[in-house]
Amino acid sequence: MKTSFLTGAALCVLAAAPAWAQGPALITVKDAATGVVLPNATVVLDGQPLPPTGGGQFEFTMGDGPHELRITFVGYEPLVRQYNGRPDSRYLDFGLKPATVLTGEAVVTAQRASDRTATAYTNVSKEDLAKRNFGQDLPYLLDQTPSLVVTSDAGAGVGYTDLRIRGTGTTGINMTINGVPLNDPESRGAFLVNLPDLASSISSLQVQRGVGTSQNGGAAFGASINISTLDSRREAYAESQNSYGSFNTWKNNLQFGSGLLGGHFTVDGRLSRIATDGYMNRASSDLKSYYLAAGYQGKSTQLKFITFSGREKTYQAWNGVPEPAITGDPALLQTYIDNGELSAANAERVRQEGRRYSYYTYDNQTDNYQQNHYQLHLSQGLGPDWNIGAALHLTRGFGYYESFRARRRLSAYGLENVVIGSQTISRTDLIDRKWLDNYFYGGTFALNYQPRSNDRFQATLGGAANRFDNEHYGEIIWAQYATTIAHRQRYYFNDATKSDYNVYARATWQLLPRLGVYADLQLRRIDYRIQGINNDQRKLDTRADYTFFNPKAGATFTLAEGQQLYASLAVGQREPVRSDFTDRPAGDVSAQAERLDDFEAGYRFNRADLRLLGPRTTLRLEANGFYMSYQNQLVATGQLNDVGTPLRTNVARSYRRGVELTGFVSADDKISFSTTQTLSQNHILDYRGVSYDANFNPIEAASRTSTISYSPALVSAQTLEGQPLKNLRLALLYKAVSRQYLDNSENQRRSLDPYQVLDLRIRYAIHPSFLKEIELALLVNNLLNREYVTNGYTYSYIGASRREETFNWYYPQATRNFLASVGVKF
Incomplete structure (x- = not known):
């Protein structure tokens, strides 16, 4: 695939950058008494954390108007500076005095990677998220981060969305919010549809690729996403963002905060609603959420209570569309009809609706779920060198999805046949609801040692104890034919419990002036039980216990100022998810736990004081x-169960190997270009595919090396952003993904075509006298109006032709569409 046109555009525009030059300041934070540099300080400009540039430095750019710079470090007093426009000097040294008010960073520090941990990671600031936050789900706001691929069932980034990093989906991506696990403990998925507009409350976010550092929750097999919402602003504020766009998409939110009251107390909140008809027909979403935080800050104590909740109602789009709806092939459509994959009526709708076809027509074929989160966080200083972060949490989830079922066997629902005169009726149309009702609760802690007199050594002892109780049951709310049936009669019920305990110890030590070492040890224990009857009337009696030891180690070497080599080796082990146990064919052995040995090595270059394209250039490579x-490894087979969950199978040996190249260049914040390219090979060794002959006998293929499903060899993203006029910022965002196979056969007939997408973003800020800011913004998605597909599934069997037939279903994405927003800051 070609990405050179955007790279060329970037170079042309960068050549003109000197005319736009206006450089940021470089900040160095030190101990006021000893002069020791404090590279892990938190530097916040106007409420937004600044990422470190390396060597203990931070950079920022100030435009016109008043600004507040706030610097904090555990064990020190906060430092606050007010500016009106640019500072007088480009190089600023700040000294912090001992005895601090703790910040929320003390809680999340134990979860984050840094230049000392020799791992691959990307920090995403609140400002980065706000640039693209027009109402789409969080995965779409992270689309430009390395190795990340996003997809949307409804086609436009609202509703059920998902992401994969290095080919691994959310069941292998460990997500935490303020150190509390977000992934569902049974399915391991992180269903962000349950927390709409979460991005508006995020203060910072880090994506770790690979195994990463030890965290609470399941071991990471593709990545970790660590979310923090703990920061509070010292000044009172009120903000609102309102968006409207294609497919009748609406986003409205209101955010507010008290600032620091009486020197100790803060209150922050948000109310949000997002609604859309969806790109796919009948793929609507109605999403509501709130966020509320109340905190206390003392000399060495911070206590914060946070509650947030989301409620979603989405029309089911998880079936996707059949291949002939994409290709328009009438012969292929007839094959779907002949084999019962589509009725004649549905086939006619395929002809009429094309790629926006929706399988369901029942008016309440919806998913309905609510998730309430409660967190209590404590940060406590324990003298000048120690602090502890601890949290108690409770997540309450409940909801159902409702479905119309045509001509279902009564016996499949535990019902007797209906006899009317001489006629015996064994099938009926009915409407059912499948329910989840669960509680997830527990506690986490992290004890941090960070000597004030010597920053060469840092250590953390942390862990968690969590329990998950989940009831799965189904109800019949209507049936055309039935014997005596109770109102909302249950036809299956099973109860699942899961206990998860982990403890970890991590330390970094600057062994020599240029050489640092890192070690991380985690012990994790899981106890999982399922009892009851499944929805197919099978008895479920599952008991699984696991004990995992996951060591990690690494080293960093400083070549010169802003240049670093690093390498690490990490072990991750993980238990199967619920569907790996419940959806296996009868007689199949139980799913086995996975093990990953992850080796990472790389080079970083980070300088903010170069003179390449004008007075000052920032360059990161x-x-x-x-x-x-x-x-x-548990890999996707390409098939789904009846609620859209991918089915998986163990493969004995497999690997992913590749290189991730990232770069960023900025000319005085007036124009910037970022790029990321991932080139990889993702293979199963000794793979043996199975097909069938005309007599339904299985035919096992010869052993060979095959590509892992849903694992593209190339993932590329570029962003070109510039400020041609004061307060006006333009950005082009480009994404390219190579071919992905829907199963592990490496058969191009069962694959997703490569695709390239270009988006345009325009932001214009106004600063009237009666408001802090009004921002007008426009996001044009898929500017070139490409028809592309980001996800799908496949299955094969001996069809009506007495030959093996393959049936592919896809999730097409929206053609050109827009979202426009008005943001107001009071």
Whole structure:
């Protein structure tokens, strides 16, 4: 695939950058008494954390108007500076005095990677998220981060969305919010549709690729996403963002905060609603959420209570569309009809609706779910060198999806046949609801040692104890034919419980002036039980216990100012998810736990004081190589169960290896270009595919090396952003993904075509005297109006032709569409 046109555009525009030059300041934070640099300080400009540039430095750019710079570090007093426009000097040294008010960073520090941990990671600031936050789900706001691929069932980024990093979906991506696990403990998925507009409350976010550092929750097999919402602003504020766009998409939110009251107390909140008809027909979403935080800050104590909740109602779009709806092939459509995959009526709708076809027509074929989160966080200083972060949490989830079922066997629902005169009726139309009702609760802690007199050594002891109780049951709310049936009669019920305990110890030590070492040890224990009857009337009696030891180690070497080499080796082990146990064919062995040995090595270059394209140029480069060797990896087969969950199977040996290249160049914040390229090989060793002959006998293929499903060899993203006029910012965002196979056969007939997408973003800020800011923004998605597909599934069997037939279903994405927003800051 070609990405050179955007790169060329970037170079042309950068050549003109000197005319736009206006450089940011470089900040160095030190101990006021000893002069020791404090590279892990938190530097916040106007409520938004600044990422470190390396060597203990931070950079920022100020435009016109008043600004507040706030610097904090555990064990020190906060430092606050007010500016009106640019500072007088480009190089600013700040000294912090001992005895601080703790910040929320003390809680999340134990979860984050840094230049000392020798891992591959990307920090995403609140400002980065706000640039693209027009109402789409969080995965779409992270689309430009390395190795990341996004997809949307409804086609436009609202509703059920998903992401994969290095080919691994959310069941292998560990997500936490303020150190509390977000992934569903049974399915391991992180269903962000349950927390709409979460991005508006995020203060910072870090994506770790590979195994990463030890965290609470399941081991990461593709990545970790660590979310923090703990920061509070010292000044009172009120903000609102309102968006409207294609497919009748609406986003409205209101955010507010009290600032620091009486020197100790803060209150922050948000109310949000997002609604859309969806790109796919009848793929609507109605999403509501709130966020509320109340905190207390003392000399060495911070206590914060946070509650947030989301409620979603989405029309089911998880079936996707059949292949002939994409290709328009009438012969292929007839094959779907002949084999009962589509009725004649549905086939006619395929002809009429094309790629926006929706399988369901029942008016309440919806998913309905609510998730309430409660967190209590404590940060406590324990003298000048120690602090502890601890949290108690409760997540309450409940909801159902409702479905119309045509001509279902009564016996499949535990009902007797209906006898009317001489006629015996064994099938009926009915409407059912499948329910989840669960509680997830527990506690986490992290004890941090960070000597004030010597920043060469840092250590953390942390862990968590969590329990998950989940009831699965189904109800019949209507049936055309039935014997005596109770109102909302249950036809299956099973109860699942899962206990998860982990403890970890991590330390970094600057062994020599240029050489640092890192070690991280985690012990994790899981106890999982399922009892009851499944929806197919099978008895479920599952008991699984696991104990995992996951060591990690690494080293960093400083070549010169702003240049670093690093390497690490990490082990991750993980238990199967619920569907790996419940959806296996009768007689199949139980799913096995997975093991990953992850080797990462790379080079970083980070300088903010170069003179390449004008008075000041920032340049960041990174090349990261990875080799991920799996034992018993659970890979997607390409099929789904009846609620759209991918089915998986163990493969004995497999690997992912590749290189991630990232770069960023900025000319005085007036124009910038970022790029990321991932080139990888993702293979199963000794793979044996199975097909069938005309007599339904299985035919096992010869052993060979095959590509892992849903694992593209190329993932590329570029962003070109410039400020041609004061307060006006333009950005082009480009994404390219190579071919992805829907199963592990490496059969191009069962694959997703490569695709390239270009988006345009325009933002214009106004600063009237009666408001802090009004921002007008426009996002044009898929500017070139490409028809492309980001996800799908497949299955094969001996069809009506007495030959093996393949049936592909896809999730097409929206053609050109827009979202426009008005943001107001009071």
